[in-house]
Every structure is written in C-alpha cells, then in structure tokens.
Amino acid sequence: MTTKADIRAEAEALFAAFRAAGAVPVEADILLPAETLLDLYGEDIRARAYVTSDPLRGEMMLRPDFTVPVVQAHMAHGADPARYCYLGEVFRKQDHRGPRANEYLQVGFELFDRAAPEAADAEVFALFQTLLAPLGLRAATGDIGILMAAVRGLSTSERRKQALLRHVWRPKRFRQLLDRFAGRAPMPEARAQLLGRLASDTPEALIEAAGTFVGLRAPEEIAARAAALIEDAATPALAAPEAALLYDLLSLQAPARAALAHLRGITPMLPAIAPAVDRFAARLDALQARGIDTATLPFEASHGRTSLEYYDGFVFSFHAADAALPPVASGGRYDALTGVLGQGQSIPAVGGVIRPGLVARLKGGAA
Amino acid sequence: MIKIGVPSKGRLMEKTFDWFGERGLTMRRTGNEREYSGTVDGVEGVELVLLSAGEVPRELAAGRIHLGVTGTDLVREKLADWSEIVAEVAPLGFGHADLIIAVPNAWVDVDTLDDLDAAAAAFRATHGFRLRIATKYHRLVRDFLTANGVADYQLVDSQGATEGTVKNLTAEAIADITSSGETLRANHLKILSDSLVLKSEAMLFRSKVAEDPALPHLLTKLGF
Numbered sequence: 001m002t003t004k005a006d007i008r009a010e011a012e013a014l015f016a017a018f019r020a021a022g023a024v025p026v027e028a029d030i031l032l033p034a035e036t037l038l039d040l041y042g043e044d045i046r047a048r049a050y051v052t053s054d055p056l057r058g059e060m061m062l063r064p065d066f067t068v069p070v071v072q073a074h075m076a077h078g079a080d081p082a083r084y085c086y087l088g089e090v091f092r093k094q095d096h097r098g099p100r101a102n103e104y105l106q107v108g109f110e111l112f113d114r115a116a117p118e119a120a121d122a123e124v125f126a127l128f129q130t131l132l133a134p135l136g137l138r139a140a141t142g143d144i145g146i147l148m149a150a151v152r153g154l155s156t157s158e159r160r161k162q163a164l165l166r167h168v169w170r171p172k173r174f175r176q177l178l179d180r181f182a183g184r185a186p187m188p189e190a191r192a193q194l195l196g197r198l199a200s201d202t203p204e205a206l207i208e209a210a211g212t213f214v215g216l217r218a219p220e221e222i223a224a225r226a227a228a229l230i231e232d233a234a235t236p237a238l239a240a241p242e243a244a245l246l247y248d249l250l251s252l253q254a255p256a257r258a259a260l261a262h263l264r265g266i267t268p269m270l271p272a273i274a275p276a277v278d279r280f281a282a283r284l285d286a287l288q289a290r291g292i293d294t295a296t297l298p299f300e301a302s303h304g305r306t307s308l309e310y311y312d313g314f315v316f317s318f319h320a321a322d323a324a325l326p327p328v329a330s331g332g333r334y335d336a337l338t339g340v341l342g343q344g345q346s347i348p349a350v351g352g353v354i355r356p357g358l359v360a361r362l363k364g365g366a367a
Numbered sequence: 368m369i370k371i372g373v374p375s376k377g378r379l380m381e382k383t384f385d386w387f388g389e390r391g392l393t394m395r396r397t398g399n400e401r402e403y404s405g406t407v408d409g410v411e412g413v414e415l416v417l418l419s420a421g422e423v424p425r426e427l428a429a430g431r432i433h434l435g436v437t438g439t440d441l442v443r444e445k446l447a448d449w450s451e452i453v454a455e456v457a458p459l460g461f462g463h464a465d466l467i468i469a470v471p472n473a474w475v476d477v478d479t480l481d482d483l484d485a486a487a488a489a490f491r492a493t494h495g496f497r498l499r500i501a502t503k504y505h506r507l508v509r510d511f512l513t514a515n516g517v518a519d520y521q522l523v524d525s526q527g528a529t530e531g532t533v534k535n536l537t538a539e540a541i542a543d544i545t546s547s548g549e550t551l552r553a554n555h556l557k558i559l560s561d562s563l564v565l566k567s568e569a570m571l572f573r574s575k576v577a578e579d580p581a582l583p584h585l586l587t588k589l590g591f
Contacts, residue, residue, distance in 0.1 A: 042497065043509050043521055095447050095506075166488060166518065173484075173516025190560050194478045203475060210472040212555045214534040217474065217490060217498075225476040225489055 002360045007105060010363070011087050011356035014107040014131060018085035021127055023109055026084045028069035034059035037068060040310070040340065050091050062091035066108050067310070067334070068341065071349065074112055075342040081113035084351075100326065101357065108331075110351030112338075117348045118279055121314040121333060122286035124350050128318065128329050129292060131354070135362050137318040137328055141256065142303025143283075144168065145313040145333075146263065146276045150249055153272020154242060156181060157235045159228060171250075171305050178246060183237030195233050198226050245270050252301040256284055259299040283314060310337040314350065320362055328362070329354040368414050369579045372426050372435035375403050375417035379569065382461045383436045390589045410588060412581055421445075423572070427453045430577035434585075440466055440544060440567035444504050453572045456591055462569030464544040466504055468562035471533055471540075472555050479561050480515045483540070487519040490539065501525035501538035504564070508542040511564045530554040 019025060035058070037045050049064035063069070066086050074082060087107045094100045109127060113120045129139065151164045160181050167174040179185035197206070203223035207213065238246075245266055252259060263277045284294045304315030313333030320328055331352015339346030371387075373394065374380045384394045393408040394415055405415040416432055423437035424445040436459065442449050470477050477486050487498040498520045502508050505522050512520065523538050530550050532538035544567060545551055551558065573586075 038521065039497075042518060044513060046522070047506070047509055047513075097448050097451060163485070163488075167516060170516045170518070176516070188479065188481070190479045191481070194476070194482070198475065206475040207473045210475060213471070213473045214555045215471045215473070215539055216494070216536050217471070217486070217539055219473070221486075221489060221493060222474055222476050225482075225486060228485075229476060 002364050006360045007357045010360040011105045011107050014354055015087040017131055018109045023083040023085035026086050028066055030063050031060045032063055034061045037061055048092050065090055070110055071341050084110045104357045106353045108353040112347050112349045118282040119286045120350050121283050122290050125316050126290035132318050140298055140303050140317050142300050142315045143280055144311055149273045149276035169305055181238050182243035249301050256294045256297040256299040310334045312336050328358045370414045370416050370432040372416045372418055372423045372432040374420040386459050427572055427574040430574050433577045433579055435572050438567045439570050444507050456571040456573050459569040464546040464567045466544050466564040467558045468542045469551050469556040469558050472557050480517055484517040491519045497521040499523045499538040500540045500542055501529050501532040502542035507564055
C-alpha cells in the first residue's frame with residue numbers, strides 16, 4: 001500500500017532533481033479564476049475541473065494543472081531563458097467510478113527558451129527519461145507541428161485549412177472533415193439540402209422569411225457563413241496524392257529515425273512540411289547527443305492529439321505496463337499558449353509533469 | 368418499510384398515481400392540499416415519499432428511497448455511471464420528451480451540429496467569447512457535443528424559461544427538453560436536425576444501494 005507520505009517523499013525527490021537541473025521553484029495558487037481556463041480549454045475543462053463560485057471573485061477553479069499559472073507568472077515577470085519547477089496538488093473530476101484519483105500531486109518542469117527549441121525539447125525529455133529510468137516505462141513521442149505544417153501546406157482553401165487546424169486535437173472530427181474535403185465521404189444529405197435552400201434566394205431574404213429575428217448572432221454573420229458554405233461547395237476536393245500523404249501521416253508510427261526517413265521521403269511531395277521535418281531531425285540529433293537511442297525511440301505522428309488542446313510541437317509521455325494506469329509522465333511544447341496568455345508577447349516553451357503517486361506505486365509494486 | 372419516491376405535483380404525480388393504481392397500489396395525498404404527505408393503500412409496509420422529480424435521482428443514489436419515479440433525462444444527467452447505482456424497472460408510458468439543441472429560425476446557414484460548430488468558431492472570432500448554449504442538462508449536453516466534435520461553445524446555466532434566453536441575449540442557442548416543440552416555435556427557435564441528445568420518458572427506477580426483504584414481493588405485485 002502506497003501511503004501519502006511515500007508519495008510526498010517521491011515528489012520531494014523529483015522536485016529536488018528538477019532544482020538540481022537548474023529550475024527555479026514556483027508556487028501557484030490552488031484557486032484559479034475559471035475564466036482564463038475556460039477561455040483556453042473550453043467547456044471540456046468544466047467536465048474535468050472542480051468549479052466553485054465566490055461571491056467576490058466569481059467562478060473559480062481548483063487548479064486542474066500548473067501550466068497556466070506557471071506561464072502567467074513567467075509572462076508577468078520571468079527571466080529569459082528560464083527553467084521552472086513546481087510541486088503540488090491538482091484536482092480532476094472523474095466521471096466514472098474507478099481507481100482514477102480526484103486529487104493527486106504533480107511535479108513539473110518547464111523550460112522557456114527562444115534560442116534553441118529542439119535542444120530544449122531534448123533537455124526536457126532526457127531529464128524525464130533519466131529520472132524515470134528505474135521504472136522501465138514505455139516512452140511515446142510525437143510532433144503535432146508536423147501534422148499542422150502538413151495541413152497548412154495543403155493546396156485547398158484557407159477556410160478548409162483553418163477548419164482542419166481547429167480540430168487537430170479532435171482526431172475523430174478531424175478525420176470526418178478530411179474525408180469530406182478529400183471527397184472520400186459524400187456530402188451529408190442535410191448539407192446538400194441546406195445548400196439547395198441557400199441557393200434559392202439571398203441570405204437576407206431567407207433570414208427575413210424565417211420570421212422574427214432573435215439573438216446576438218447578427219444577420220451579417222449569418223450571411224457571411226452562408227456565402228462561405230456556397231464558396232466551400234465549389235471548392236474542389238483535395239488532390240488524391242496530397243490527401244493520401246495526409247492519411248499516411250496520420251497513421252505514421254515507427255521508431256523515430258525510421259519515421260524521419262519516411263518523412264524525408266514524402267517531403268518532396270508535401271514541401272510545406274520541410275521546416276517541421278528539419279526541426280524533427282534537429283530534435284533527434286539533440287536527443288541522441290543526450291544519450292537517447294533515437295533508433296529505437298517510438299514515434300507516432302498522431303501522439304498527443306487527444307489531450308487538452310495546447311501542445312503544438314514535440315509531445316511525449318511515459319507509460320507503465322498496466323494500460324489501465326494513466327501516463328506516469330507527460331509533456332510537450334506549447335508555443336502558441338504562451339502567446340494567448342502573454343497578451344501579445346510569446347516565448348517558445350516546453351515542459352512536462354510527473355505523477356509521483358504513480359512512481360511510488362510502481363516502485364512499491366517492484367519492491 | 369419500502370419507500371417509493373413520487374413527483375410531488377402536477378400531471379406527473381397524477382399519472383404516476385394512476386399507473387400504480389392500475390397495479391393495485393392506491394396512492395393519494397393526505398392532509399391539506401398544500402401539504403406534501405401521502406399514503407399507499409393496498410399493500411402493507413410501503414411509504415409514499417413526495418418530492419421534486421429532480422431530487423429523485425439523488426435520493427435513489429443515497430438509498431433513502433427504494434423505488435422512485437422520474438424522467439430518464441434526470442437520472443442520466445445527475446448520476447455519473449447511473450446504471451451502476453439504479454436499475455430501470457419499467458417505463459410508465461408517459462412523460463415522453465426529447466432533449467435537443469435549438470437555434471434561432473433566422474440561422475438559415477445552420478441545420479446540423481457540423482454547422483453549429485462552424486458557426487461557433489466564427490462567432491468566437493467575431494465576438495471574442497464562446498457561443499453560449501443555455502441548458503440545465505450540463506453533463507448530457509457537454510458529453511454529446513464533445514462526442515460530436517463541436518468546439519468553441521460554452522454552456523450557461525438556465526433552470527427555467529430556457530427558450531427565452533436567446534431573445535434576452537444571454538445565450539445564442541439552447542439545449543432543452545421538448546415534447547411538442549410548441550414553446551420552441553413560439554420563441555422563434557428551430558431544432559438542429561441531428562441534435563437528439565436523449566429520448567426521455569417517465570420511468571420507475573429501483574435503487575441498487577437500498578435493500579428491503581419485502582422489495583421482491585412488491586415488485587412481483589407490480590408485475591415485474
């Protein structure tokens with residue numbers, strides 16, 4: 001039986017290791033304003049975080065993770081570059097009965113560095129790998145940046161690219177859109193009927209005919225989307241070879257060096273991914289220089305697409321043999337998030353968290 | 368003593384009384400017409416608990432009542448992993464309603480969840496906040512929208528007169544229970560064609576955490 005004291009001791013040891021790696025400890029509030037988190041993560045966070053209301057401060061959330069408060073603290077008064085570490089409870093609602101904890105410790109490390117993002121990725125991954133090595137975990141890595149670059153490089157309308165990018169973190173929805181844009185799925189009947197109606201008159205006349213107007217969404221917004229729908233219906237399907245490359249990328253799963261060779265192979269046909277593939281290559285070199293065997297390191301182009309939607313580059317996680325357990329550690333790069341929280345400023349950032357509760361449990365099981 | 372929770376007022380109560388009456392359990396209110404008390408005739412050892420339909424799920428989950436009548440929508444909304452806590456004994460044949468998502472009639476560009484998602488993205492870009500959907504069914508609607516890949520929305524709580532929130536500019540769309548659709552039409556709203564979140568009806572539930580030795584006998588008497 002792993003006690004809270006065991007877990008706390010494990011957390012303190014990891015925290016000390018992060019400090020030894022040059023990180024400055026940061027403290028974060030447990031009660032966070034809900035608005036920032038909701039705006040960032042959307043309704044999904046409400047299903048996962050405890051929301052409470054305060055008569056003076058409005059809706060507050062029990063800290064669901066450290067990333068937001070740490071990034072905010074850095075953007076407000078951080079050095080550049082900077083390494084931070086933290087240790088504390090996070091709180092997550094669970095929608096199902098079972099062993100998943102509602103409250104657990106996280107120990108994290110975040111690195112803000114403009115100079116060499118790939119070296120920063122490698123530093124963070126290698127640090128986690130070293131600390132977790134005794135547990136014999138399975139590592140998983142990915143790079144959401146490659147997929148995003150591939151989408152941006154498609155020869156289709158900007159609107160379609162934006163629709164795909166918006167759903168990069170929702171694989172099922174992304175797939176539906178891609179199937180439609182690639183002409184692999186027929187136009188839904190409802191959409192065909194809608195287009196038929198929209199073709200029958202001007203949007204203004206149709207809105208007028210619909211009767212009393214209610215709501216904040218203005219007639220101009222409705223008309224703009226109607227025009228967008230008509231334009232989209234006339235947009236040709238993705239060229240078959242291009243679509244095939246994207247499908248291929250979605251399912252790419254190979255040891256990292258082999259994945260790189262594969263990506264190099266398709267780059268001439270999808271030139272837009274070249275810079276992202278170069279970054280991937282630079283990262284592998286940086287990992288190799290830190291003693292990681294990139295010939296065997298697992299890589300999946302779609303890894304990390306189901307977590308909270310802020311990773312936009314390198315992603316990683318470490319898993320125990322028991323598939324029912326959550327990842328022991330996870331992290332990634334979130335450059336865009338710092339821009340959203342930084343009000344105009346941004347800085348490339350990468351980091352991750354370890355769950356000391358799982359570390360202690362795995363060590364206990366092994367003993 | 369077996370406790371049966373029944374909605375405390377209105378047609379739901381009357382129809383529930385009728386349903387039990389047809390099966391040999393005569394339920395009636397006692398005392399002053401405003402007093403929430405009642406009795407059960409026709410069988411020994413059964414107590415009638417009159418309470419709000421919305422509280423029946425919680426009371427079943429706590430085991431404070433053995434049987435309870437309420438809408439399937441309320442059980443699914445209020446109890447996570449509901450089927451581990453309560454069992455459906457029998458549909459009562461009334462209280463049919465659909466939990467759906469509705470938007471203004473004037474949204475001529477929106478007919479499906481796919482359209483709602485695209486409209487939400489544009490709305491957020493234009494207005495600087497997420498498209499608001501008013502509902503009291505937070506869990507059911509959120510799970511449904513997540514499963515269907517709708518993003519850039521937020522749920523705002525509305526415990527009543529939900530159809531009015533759009534006109535009052537406190538929400539852009541609603542998710543609510545409807546049977547005839549009349550209130551929606553009266554408030555200039557239309558149902559998205561693929562937005563059936565749940566078909567609800569009045570149901571007799573049995574708590575899985577409350578035991579009573581006489582319960583099997585009572586259920587047999589009711590015909591189950």
